[in-house]
Amino acid sequence: QAYKALQNHTNGILEGSMKFSMAALVVVFSLVLARNVVAQTCECELIEGAYCTTLIPIPNTAPQLCEATSVTCEKYECIAGGSLTCRANYAVAYAFTNATTSECEQREDSFPELQTPTPTPTWTPAAPPTPTPTPTPTVPPTSVGWALGGEGQSCTTTCAASSGPCDHAQSNALNALGFANMSAALAVLNRARITYDDLASTNQTSVEGLGPFITIDAVSLDAVLTFHGEQPFSSCHGYYTGVQRICCCSSNPTFECALD
DSSP states (O other): OHHHHHHHHHHHHHHHHHHHHHHHHHHHHHHHHHHHHHTSOEEEEEETTOEEEEEEEETTOSSOEEEEEEEEOOEEEEOTTOSEEEEEEEEEEEEEEETTTTEEEEEEEEEEEEOOOOOOOOOOOOOOOOOOOOOOOOOOOOOOEEEEOOTTOOHHHHHHHHTSOBOHHHHHHHHHHHHHOHHHHHHHHHHTTOOOSEEEEEOOGGGTTOOSEEEEOTTTOOEEEEEESSOOOOOSSOOOTTOEEEEEEOSSHHHHTOOO
C-alpha cells in the first residue's frame, strides 16, 4: 500500500508538471500570436505637437525608481481611415509599475511607426553610344583658272559662280601681255578655250580697268576681244554693260592662270 501511495503521488506530480508545461506553451504561443497580430500594418496619422514621455532610471535605487521627462516627438497613431500606413515596432524601455512611488522596470513595448514603402526598382535603358561624327573633309577651293564672265558681270561675280577666288593681278598681267605681245596672249586664251571672232586694241577710258574683255560688235555681231593698253589696271569688282570680262579665278594663279 505504501508503494502504491508513493506511485500515485509521483503520477500526480508528473501530471501537474505536464499541465504546467502545456500552460506555459499556450502562454508563449499566445505571446507570439499577439506579436504577429500587432505587427500587421494599420492606417495611421501623424499627431501634430505630440509629446513623448521617457523614463530615466535613477541609479542606486531599490526597488528601481525612474524619473519622467517629456519631449516633443514625431508620434503616429493608428486611426481607421488614416492617410498613412504604419507598422508595429518594438523597443525595450522603462515603464512605471507604480506611478505613485515612481517604481519602474524594463519592458518591451510596441508603437506604430511610419512604414516606408520599398521603392520599386525601375529599369532605365542605357543611352545608345554617341556615334563618332564623321569628320567633314576640308574641301580645297575650286580653282578654274581663266573664266569668261557673262555680259555686264564683274570678275567677283564670275569667280563666285566658279568657286574660285578672283585674282586681279593676273588679269592685269594678261591684259599687259595682250597689248605688248598679242600672239602670246592669244595662246593663253586658246588653252583656256575662250573663243572670239575678232581682235581689237583700245585706249577707251570708258572701259578702263576691265581688260581684257570681249564685246559684241553691233554691226557684224562678232565677238571682239579687246586688250586695254593705257589703263592696264584690272579690278575684281569692275563691270560694264555689254562687256564680258576675262577673269582669273584661282587660289594658285601663277599655275592655273599661267601666261606661258
